[in-house]
Amino acid sequence: MAAHVTSSRSCYIVFGALLVLLVLTVIAAGIENHTLGIIVALLIATVKALLIIVYFMNVRFADWVTRLAVAAGFVGLIVLLAFMMSDYLTRDPVDEIETSPVTRAAPEAFEALALLHPEAFAPGISV
């Protein structure tokens, strides 16, 4: 049987690259920007994962069926994430919590809500 495995030398090189990327991602965490920070962190993580998959896991020697199986899980995950977030990203902005009669009338019903949206319950509202 023709055994195709990554050579030791390649393994060491890949490991070195992974360590460099690890240092990079820790440094990049200094970026004080939500969106950019996430993108950079995820990009670096993806590159690391790809290095592991392609070299350590010998996918570069694999046939198309195996490659399809490798991709399947990630494609499935993207579907889950994308369509689930299509809901979260397009929901109406968090409720307007007005000081409606209810708020005055049945405060205990709103305890959980008040914990979540304290801004709506300015001090001074009481029965």
Place this chain on the structure above:
Amino acid sequence: MTGHVAHHFDDAEQQFHAANLGMWIFLATEVMFFGSLFAAYTAYRYMFPEAFVAGSHSLDVVMGTINTAVLLLSSLFVALAVNAAATNRSRAAAGFLVGAIVMGVVFLGIKAVEYADKFAHNHVPGAHFQFHRESEGEHAVDGEHHVSVNESAIPGGDFQAGHNSPDRTLEKRVELFFSLYFAMTGLHALHMVIGVVLLGIVAYQAWRGAYSQTYFTPVEVSGLYWHFVDIVWVFLFPLLYLIR
């Protein structure tokens, strides 16, 4: 080495292919399993970014970084073990596998230290959960700024000023962050434990010289599993420890 070919396979190549493909498909299910937790993470991080930053700041980045390096090193050992087994060096493969196992145990040890720290700081979700704003840091005196629920102080159901203060809200949402933290890292740690056992069995077989150029399927397949667990951590680390 046809002795390794099970009755229903035609030849060793078919068997190797089946085992390899089977493991990859299993890993696809694992991607979806962990992926569900990542999906939960994505939704909540989108909803409560400030709580995730606050929660993340209380995690120890140094420990996390060391653990990532430890895990990457273990992956290197496993890759070298596969290489050794495939090149007729079964004993060497056993050595590399033991190295990977040791790294795995070190990872779990560091994780345990981190968990203990979380317990000590009441950062474990549940009845005793407490969290202080990061500005107060780890040095905040318990109870000083923490707003506790004082049930007796709410007769008639009206709100106490602090009961629903922004701090209290943040605390609740950080509890959510820590719920995810424990669910994700706990599940990951469970996979590590399984992986250590798996590698242990394979290492024992390797030491007995069971593997060679023509038959190293168990090394390859359990290696795939170990690398996958590593990949999960590669994503967990920045998403949990490095939120700014």
Place this chain on the structure above:
Amino acid sequence: MTTELLAPPERNYLSAGYTARSWLLTVDHKRIAILYMVSITLFFFVGGAAAVLFRLELMTPEGDLVISETYNKLFTLHGIVMIFLFLIPAVPAVLGNFLVPLMIGARDLAFPRINLLSWYLFMLGGALVMWSTFVGGVDTGWTFYTPYSSTYANTNVMLAALGAFVTGFSSILTGLNFIVTVHTMRAPGLRWFRLPLFIWAHYATSLIMILGTPVVAAAIFLVALERGLGIGIFDPKLGGDPLLFQHLFWFYSHPAVYIMVLPSMGVVSEIIACFSRKRIFGYRFVAMSSMAIAVIGFFVWGHHMFVSGQSVYAGLVFSFLSMLVAIPSAIKVFNWTATMHKGHVWLSTPMLYALGFIGLFTMGGLTGLFLATVAVDVHVHDTYFVVAHFHYIMVGGSVMGYLGGLHFWWPKITGRMYPEWWGRFSAVLVFFGFNLTFFPQFVVGYLGMPRRYHTYPEEFQIYNVMSTAGASILGVAYLIPLIYFIWSLKYGPRATANPWDARGLEWEAASPPITQNFETTPIVTTDAYPYAEDEQRTEETLLV
């Protein structure tokens, strides 16, 4: 080990051992299929008994037979048992397990021991569900919606959820086994587009099993964490979103409907081809429509959440995508119907079930469009309309397919023929009992009767009485095959290797097959379904 090809072999897989050990430790896919068959039959009648009980309760608008708590536990039991312990394993784990290796000319599935493990996991899950019932029952509904399941329900949610979790892994292992087997173990010459449609359907099903099941497993895992350890992922008191659970739950549980119905579609394709004595019309389209259903199935889960508080935009997206499932479904139905055109149609028992499947699936599929139609769904969501719809798919579809397949391959599985007259009688009875049970539910659903209601306003009573009457007919109709199948094991006439003169590698093996399925690995030289009319044009499948 040499045996006559067509006579019942002396040493077949059934006679390979009679001890309990020879069954419980077997790695033979055929024996594991039998283990599954016995187990799911038990579970089917447990779930059915629960259904009969609450249908009797619903005869009257008041809650007079059982109290609300019991009623809720009954429909939960019915749902969990029928879905996780019957419908999902029914066709794949019984017929699929038995036939996939036979149909592709393999000696076994790729991982025989994992196959046995999956049965043990299934039984463990089933035992947990039964345990949860015996210690008091669960009342969350099979959907386990949070925060009711995680915080408020004070029943045995953990046990039942664990049961569902474990059976999920059993299902994953079955799917994994099928995919690897189909990829690596096809007989020489058996190219992808020569595979029977049964295999295509199981391949598509396996895809859903391996990519969908882990998600619901994770969702249930998180509910268990929340319930057991106070790790509140979905807890609204922490700001958690109960809809997140629904997203994860339906990501699996909508495609799960296709896990239940796709294998039955595979069965129907085999039966229609055999009893029309024609190749399935549009073979490649039917094969690809199975794959399309499996893939599109992952994009439509949000139609279970149109009124849940999901965003309007997401509602529209999911509505649009849900509509697309209609297309592969329509292609299948039209192609099956067209297959009968200019065939030699024989209305045998399996064929009656298959035709019943087409009719009921057509209705179930078309009423599914009402639910994909967001404006109408707002009204009928969580009403009996939905109950009727999914029973048309799951009972009218899956169970009809399962029973049809069981009759079709019964001679292959047991080496005995079932009584044909009783078979046809029960097939017709099932069809009428089914329609009487579930058709009135469409009407009462549109009138606004919510599902999972223990008591209901008086004006809905007439429909519920009809439904209960139908359910009792259906119950009897399901008992008849149980009786004559058992009877046939001893008294049924012996079956030849190919009693239907059908095509396909499984009919080349003996009835019942020998343990390693084939004396020699078959070599395939023709496309699937080379029936009579085609014989002039194509060579017959050869046994070399």
Place this chain on the structure above:
Amino acid sequence: MNDGFRLHPEQASEIAASVDALYFFQVGVTVFFTVLIFVLIWTFALKYGRARKADRILPPHEFWATELIWAIVPFAIVMIMFGWSAVIFVRGSQTPPNAITIDVIGKQWMWRIYHPEGKREINTLHVPVGQPVRLRMISDDVIHSFYIPAFRAKMDVLPGRHTFMSFTATKPGEYHLFCAEYCGTQHSFMRGRIVVMEPGVFADWIRGSTDEPPEVAGKQLFEQFRCNNCHHNNPGARCPPLGGIYGTTVALQDGTTVTADESYLRESILNPAAHIVAGYKNEMPLYLGQLGEEDVLQLIAYIKTLPSPDATPRSEAENSKP
């Protein structure tokens, strides 16, 4: 509401008719295709029965054109359905600018409703005809679903987050209100009614100054708040019977007595703990903030009308004296 065999519930909101129109279009499509398939199957089964002679000149195994038609025709039909429904759905999910907002709280297993004018109801929602209404809904515990079949309207009610539902009633009458999302043991009892009123009648009702005497509204309140669960005249009542109590002298736990006049009754409704009747425990919930003065007046008016029980087995019931 109960007028025999019908195919759809009453159409009592602006979108009801359009939903029904789409529904009947779909019913038509369903009937057409189901009949088509049944007819084809039986035609083929009979015409090409295996023993029958028939023209069986071989058709092709597949035929691209037919497959294409089988894909395109269903696609076109479902796209009509989608477009049609999207229009109705988007229209239904928009709130008209002149809508009044009514708060709804779902709770195992009741609906509490709060009108902006301060009026409160339980399990009943009064709305004026022709007036766009927006419900702002939240749950106290688990997920519920506010469902009015006659309006073709339904929306889940979530804990921790508001959901909204808008409708315009078009036809006066009483309609079902259901909880459609399974919410626990008594899910099927979480029902109520929607009362659609002419605007004038509604205005009177909401002001509470209806022509009807206050005890009528009081009776309704008494039942809504389930007062008679405890305050009944049967033996073993958890709370003092109220029949004929007005004007009598009541013995209290602390040994004093008090005359049951309006102010005593009012105080005992709003803050029951203030005076505990001898022989009873303080079990009644606080209604301060739950009931307005108007409600209290109506309740007292109703209590005044309650007949005195013929015989009171309870020794501590001093009020048996005339």
